[in-house]
Amino acid sequence: MTVRDIMKYIESEFKIINHTPCEICGGDYFAEDTHIAIIDDVPYDLCTCTCSNCGHEKTFEFSAPFLENKQSRKNLN
Numbered sequence: 001m002t003v004r005d006i007m008k009y010i011e012s013e014f015k016i017i018n019h020t021p022c023e024i025c026g027g028d029y030f031a032e033d034t035h036i037a038i039i040d041d042v043p044y045d046l047c048t049c050t051c052s053n054c055g056h057e058k059t060f061e062f063s064a065p066f067l068e069n070k071q072s073r074k075n076l077n
């Protein structure tokens, strides 16, 4: 996995967020916070987003295979 591949993943995550309308008012989400979680041994990038219009919060889940090595080190700490 190269840096370019990782950038592609992150880019596509932001594309999905940008193209998902708020389920309450149809406004645009913006990413507030991201963190990593392991679900069934698969690393996920959890992105907390807030609607810029009504403030509704939504968490986007993206599988993040490129984070696997980093994450296993983190878990040991």
Ligand SMILES: [Zn+2]
Pocket: 022, 023, 024, 025, 026, 027, 051, 052, 053, 054, 055, 056
């Ligand atoms: Zn909204």
